[in-house]
Amino acid sequence: MYKILANTVFLGKDVRYLTECHSTNDLAMDEIRKKSLNEGCIIITDSQTKGKGQRGSQWWSESGKNLTFSLVLKPVFLKPSQQFYLSKMVSVAIHEVLSAYSKLFFIKWPNDILHFLEGKTCGILIENVIxxxxxxxxxxxxxxxxxxxxxxxxxxxxxxxxxxxxxxLQDVLEKIVGKIEYWYRVLKSGDYSKIDGKYKSELYQLDRWAYYDDGEVFKGRIKDTSPDGKLIMEKESGEIKSYGLKEVRFL
Known part of the structure; x- marks a missing residue:
């Protein structure tokens, strides 16, 4: 059971807990269609039977051990072309919390959080109604x-x-949602440069030569991300190329 969050202004004031569900994102979307969720509502579960990752990949989690939840926002101040800022904002918020436990956490494009030595620790899936x-x-x-x-x-x-x-788990949830609220307010204020700078500074493999696979294995380095969320890379040949989700693989 999870309590209403006390350390936030408007996020987490409605917390809906289920011991098990197929997908908290799907449930949230269903409730949005019924017009029965307010901004800041959290749907959280101990066990997702059909947890989702990016582009249909599966998120597997041991029941009762981890945080699996969906948070509802109403970013009507953003244009459809600005939706990558939501991904950046959430990634930066979660990274900031996890960095208190280790300075070796990074944001792996577009929005996974991984530990440099241990591996992926957090996955984020944002679905929008536009x-x-x-x-x-x-x-x-x-x-x-x-x-x-x-x-x-x-x-x-x-x-x-x-x-x-x-x-x-309740303590970690409060830290995560508290930081999301802070960075969401930064986003709402229009301070995009603050989010851009923080996201880029914590981006995994930024300006480091490494091997990637885009159908062919190549040596390249990450230079930045584009406003629409593509990964901008420089190949060893000097070519600059942009990649969408699933178009390039980290090796």
């Missing part, structure tokens, strides 16, 4: 490995592994 002029609703789905210490996949980690101790 009209012609603005973003009506955003459902921010977050899967954060907190107390799980054994995984069926390689290169996956948790806060407990990094910090060496278990943590109270």
């Amino acid at each position: 009209n012609q002029n603005n973003i009506e609703y955003s459902v921010v789905g977050i899967g954060l490995n907190v107390n799980q210490t054994s995984f069926p996949f390689p290169n996956v980690s948790s806060l407990a592994i990094v910090a060496g101790t278990e943590m109270r």
